[in-house]
Amino acid sequence: MAEPILQIRDFNVLFDTHDSEVHAVKNLNFDIGEGECVGIVGESGSGKSQLFLGALGLLTSNGRATGSVKYRGRELLGLPERSLNKVRGSKITMIFQDPLTALTPHMTIGAQMMEALRTHQHVPRAEAEKRCLEILDLVRIPEARNRMGQYPHELSGGMRQRVMIAMATVCGPDLLIADEPTTALDVTVQAQILEIMRDLKKELKTAIVLISHDMGVIAGMADKVQVMRLGEVVEGGSTDEVFYAPKHDYTKALLDAMPRIDRPMRKGHAILQPLSTIGAEKRLLDVEDLKVYFPIKTGGFPVSKVKPLRAVDGVSFSLRQGETLGIVGESGCGKSTLARAVMKLIEKTDGAVVWSGRDLSDLHGPDVRKLRKEFQIVFQDPLASLDPRMTIGESIAEPLVTLRPELTRTQVQDEVRAMMKRVGLEPGWINRYPHEFSGGQNQRVGIARAMIVKPKLIVCDEAVSALDVSIQSQIVDLILNLQSEFGMSMIFISHDLSVVRQVAHRVMVLYLGRIVELADRNSIYEDPRHPYTRALIAAVPVPDPKAERGKQHVTLASELPSPLDSRAQLSFLKSRMIDNPDAEQYRPKLVEVATGHYVAEHDPA
Amino acid sequence: MSAPGLTTRNTETIERALDIEGRSLWTDARRRLVRNKAALTSIIVLSIIALMAAFVPFFWPYGYADIDYANIACAPDWWPGTDAACRAGGYHIFGMDQNGRDLFVRVLYGARVSLAVGFVATLVSLLIGVTYGAIAGFVGGRLDELMMRFVDVLYSLPFIFFVIILMVVFNQNFFLLFVAIGAVEWLTMARIVRGQTLSIKQKEFIEAARAAGVGTFANIRHHVIPNVLGPVVVYVTLTIPTVILAESFLSFLGLGIQDPLTSWGVLIADGKDHMETAPWMLVFPALFMAVTLFCFNFIGDGLRDALDPKDR
Numbered sequence: 070m071a072e073p074i075l076q077i078r079d080f081n082v083l084f085d086t087h088d089s090e091v092h093a094v095k096n097l098n099f100d101i102g103e104g105e106c107v108g109i110v111g112e113s114g115s116g117k118s119q120l121f122l123g124a125l126g127l128l129t130s131n132g133r134a135t136g137s138v139k140y141r142g143r144e145l146l147g148l149p150e151r152s153l154n155k156v157r158g159s160k161i162t163m164i165f166q167d168p169l170t171a172l173t174p175h176m177t178i179g180a181q182m183m184e185a186l187r188t189h190q191h192v193p194r195a196e197a198e199k200r201c202l203e204i205l206d207l208v209r210i211p212e213a214r215n216r217m218g219q220y221p222h223e224l225s226g227g228m229r230q231r232v233m234i235a236m237a238t239v240c241g242p243d244l245l246i247a248d249e250p251t252t253a254l255d256v257t258v259q260a261q262i263l264e265i266m267r268d269l270k271k272e273l274k275t276a277i278v279l280i281s282h283d284m285g286v287i288a289g290m291a292d293k294v295q296v297m298r299l300g301e302v303v304e305g306g307s308t309d310e311v312f313y314a315p316k317h318d319y320t321k322a323l324l325d326a327m328p329r330i331d332r333p334m335r336k337g338h339a340i341l342q343p344l345s346t347i348g349a350e351k352r353l354l355d356v357e358d359l360k361v362y363f364p365i366k367t368g369g370f371p372v373s374k375v376k377p378l379r380a381v382d383g384v385s386f387s388l389r390q391g392e393t394l395g396i397v398g399e400s401g402c403g404k405s406t407l408a409r410a411v412m413k414l415i416e417k418t419d420g421a422v423v424w425s426g427r428d429l430s431d432l433h434g435p436d437v438r439k440l441r442k443e444f445q446i447v448f449q450d451p452l453a454s455l456d457p458r459m460t461i462g463e464s465i466a467e468p469l470v471t472l473r474p475e476l477t478r479t480q481v482q483d484e485v486r487a488m489m490k491r492v493g494l495e496p497g498w499i500n501r502y503p504h505e506f507s508g509g510q511n512q513r514v515g516i517a518r519a520m521i522v523k524p525k526l527i528v529c530d531e532a533v534s535a536l537d538v539s540i541q542s543q544i545v546d547l548i549l550n551l552q553s554e555f556g557m558s559m560i561f562i563s564h565d566l567s568v569v570r571q572v573a574h575r576v577m578v579l580y581l582g583r584i585v586e587l588a589d590r591n592s593i594y595e596d597p598r599h600p601y602t603r604a605l606i607a608a609v610p611v612p613d614p615k616a617e618r619g620k621q622h623v624t625l626a627s628e629l630p631s632p633l634d635s636r637a638q639l640s641f642l643k644s645r646m647i648d649n650p651d652a653e654q655y656r657p658k659l660v661e662v663a664t665g666h667y668v669a670e671h672d673p674a
Numbered sequence: 675m676s677a678p679g680l681t682t683r684n685t686e687t688i689e690r691a692l693d694i695e696g697r698s699l700w701t702d703a704r705r706r707l708v709r710n711k712a713a714l715t716s717i718i719v720l721s722i723i724a725l726m727a728a729f730v731p732f733f734w735p736y737g738y739a740d741i742d743y744a745n746i747a748c749a750p751d752w753w754p755g756t757d758a759a760c761r762a763g764g765y766h767i768f769g770m771d772q773n774g775r776d777l778f779v780r781v782l783y784g785a786r787v788s789l790a791v792g793f794v795a796t797l798v799s800l801l802i803g804v805t806y807g808a809i810a811g812f813v814g815g816r817l818d819e820l821m822m823r824f825v826d827v828l829y830s831l832p833f834i835f836f837v838i839i840l841m842v843v844f845n846q847n848f849f850l851l852f853v854a855i856g857a858v859e860w861l862t863m864a865r866i867v868r869g870q871t872l873s874i875k876q877k878e879f880i881e882a883a884r885a886a887g888v889g890t891f892a893n894i895r896h897h898v899i900p901n902v903l904g905p906v907v908v909y910v911t912l913t914i915p916t917v918i919l920a921e922s923f924l925s926f927l928g929l930g931i932q933d934p935l936t937s938w939g940v941l942i943a944d945g946k947d948h949m950e951t952a953p954w955m956l957v958f959p960a961l962f963m964a965v966t967l968f969c970f971n972f973i974g975d976g977l978r979d980a981l982d983p984k985d986r
Contacts, residue, residue, distance in 0.1 A: 412885065414881060414884060438887040439887075441885065441886065445886070446885045448881075448882060453877060453879065454878040454879050454882045456883070456896075456897050457984070458981070458982075458983055459699065459896075459897075459900075460698070460699075460702075460983075467883065468887060502984070504984050515882075518882070518886065
């Protein structure tokens with residue numbers, strides 16, 4: 070075997086903290102070979118990021134690295150900053166999770182790329198520019214020449230991540246370290262970025278280290294995998310070995326916790342009650358032609374125009390008792406706005422929301438507050454949705470205290486304790502504050518707060534998206550168990566189609582504020598009709614290396630267009646489009662293609 | 675079947691006994707404040723000064739207006755150095771002022787006025803400022819514009835001019851001093867609180883509270899105000915000295931406290947004039963004022979930490 074590019078031996082990373090020394094990475098040994106893709110998997114806190122920060126001398130001042138890291142036989146640890154900089158950024162480069170914070174906001178894309186190129190290789194300006202353009206083409210940035218003059222904030226998240234990759238590859242590195250490169254991106258964009266990285270590996274023979282918590286991403290990309298837990302590698306080997314014959318219990322648990330878009334019902338997990346067994350045919354909620362527009366000022370002084378941003382643009386659906394409706398779509402498609410408008414947390418522009426036969430449009434102030442007993446919401450970020458200055462006991466009790474003022478203090482306390490026990494929290498923790506808990510525990514608090522008034526409808530707004538996979542599967546199980554116990558309906562919003570498949574009876578796909586497809590969960594995943602739905606489903610990575618390798622990578626050609634552009638909604642029905650961004654456009658209608666399966670009109674592929 | 679039932683009940687009772695009531699931020703804060711040594715010492719020192727100021731006529735042989743013509747500007751007996759013109763004798767432990775009055779009793783009478791002004795004016799500014807700012811920030815929109823423009827208008831009034839008009843219209847009155855100072859100090863407070871509220875309003879937990887049916891004012895009270903307290907407490911500890919100084923400035927102009935009543939500001943101004951011949955006249959009031967301001971700062975720091983649950 071040829072000499073490895075990077076050889077890591079007995080590698081440790083330690084941090085001095087006020088309390089004690091934290092051992093973030095423990096005794097690591099592995100090699101990265103020429104042109105190889107190594108996946109590093111682990112949950113938050115497993116030390117997977119610190120590993121490479123430590124290897125490249127980028128630790129914070131209270132951290133230190135011991136052991137040996139050799140780049141082509143040359144020791145990197147303890148190398149002076151100057152010599153290290155020759156390797157770093159030129160031969161070994163990094164891509165980070167958040168492309169906005171990793172790019173300097175006041176420099177144009179071109180200037181930043183040229184800076185990287187010209188500090189490492191002293192090439193003349195014109196040639197540097199040519200190289201940059203080539204690389205931007207390689208990462209498929211359209212109109213590369215214009216983009217060079219733009220600032221980071223002018224680009225979308227996906228574009229920025231492409232720029233980051235371009236910057237990292239412009240010097241022709243041997244090794245590209247990608248730290249959660251797609252975690253902050255939508256699935257469709259994620260698929261595009263991964264495709265680009267795959268090409269880089271093929272064309273430039275760059276070795277890639279892919280750090281991710283997502284087994285699906287790793288499955289499709291990596292040749293070798295290292296599974297990390299609490300600073301240690303618990304299992305390492307070829308991708309197929311690790312995925313098909315995991316030896317360590319943790320790897321098995323991690324694989325088991327991954328929601329699978331191809332296998333909604335799995336052993337050992339809570340299972341969604343089929344609607345027929347619930348037997349409830351009662352319609353709880355009817356939403357008719359709901360519209361939420363936000364006025365956006367475009368153009369500056371002296372003539373500014375107000376254009377409506379159509380966050381939700383004519384959505385109709387109904388929800389039966391005990392049913393779960395999954396809402397999926399990319400960020401900015403209006404899924405959260407829709408749920409908030411249904412709950413009357415924001416004002417709708419037009420349309421009707423009928424709650425058990427009662428139109429909510431005319432309700433105001435105190436009447437709406439009374440209704441809150443019937444529907445509650447669980448938020449995405451468990452820590453941000455809890456008041457940092459309230460004990461979790463108070464937070465859970467809050468809906469009860471406001472909505473059922475007739476209860477005495479002890480009654481409230483008893484209810485809170487009972488609910489805490491039900492969602493898997495120690496009742497004795499009642500006086501603790503949110504910052505003392507982990508994300509998963511805080512999300513349990515959020516669920517307890519929503520459930521305490523025994524609502525008939527719960528909206529889960531990306532309720533499990535911010536959690537680690539193993540925690541995520543526990544919370545999903547909890548939600549499903551609560552549903553079979555209390556029989557409430559749910560609106561489950563998520564960008565993660567695999568989770569939605571596991572929890573929802575019916576799935577609604579939103580695109581720029583409009584429904585493109587609505588069907589029960591099996592038809593939508595097994596027989597998607599709309600090209601957008603198909604692209605979304607194809608973009609979801611599956612933790613199955615063979616399936617991933619064999620997969621045809623259907624990617625959407627373009628990014629999500631601006632919702633201010635009236636043409637945007639017709640991306641899939643170009644034949645009816647009037648080519649004027651301000652014109653009143655045709656709205657695609659929903660067509661029932663099979664019983665209960667609605668698809669928006671679109672051009673045949 | 676009864677046995678396990680009994681055990682659960684038992685554990686529940688134990689749980690209750692251990693942890694009877696859900697605690698709130700305020701009970702926790704009090705506990706933490708008391709545990710903070712600097713803050714606790716400051717509270718004790720301030721209480722001693724306040725108690726002495728309140729009860730001084732009952733235990734001190736001299737009145738604040740009693741003049742002893744024989745001992746004008748005399749040093750206390752223990753004052754070091756031999757060059758002092760005269761010794762006051764008796765219980766005049768702080769010496770005598772330029773009119774032959776006992777300085778100890780005058781410093782404590784000064785404490786009455788200064789502490790009262792400091793407390794009341796700050797309290798007034800706190801109450802108005804926090805409520806006003808929180809409402810403006812939380813409700814937002816046109817009401818916010820209107821309320822903040824009103825603050826801007828008041829801001830643009832010259833302070834002294836404003837006080838003089840008040841004094842002229844309502845005659846000179848001790849109570850007016852509070853009103854005048856409080857009416858000016860709350861403006862900054864309102865702005866600080868509004869700014870903080872605007873950022874807190876965006877947080878998800880506010881929306882979570884709305885979803886839980888909490889109304890606007892309850893939301894402000896339970897979620898906004900506790901979360902703006904950090905900067906507010908810091909500003910309050912800065913306001914108290916400002917207010918005490920403002921009072922002394924007004925008294926200096928003849929708009930505040932009139933002789934023979936006095937305040938620390940007045941005493942320090944007098945002491946400054948006799949600094950070379952009778953330094954004790956400056957040292958004692960200045961010492962009291964400095965100690966008091968230190969105490970307020972420590973209490974402020976302690977409060978800020980105590981109100982932050984992350985600092986438990």
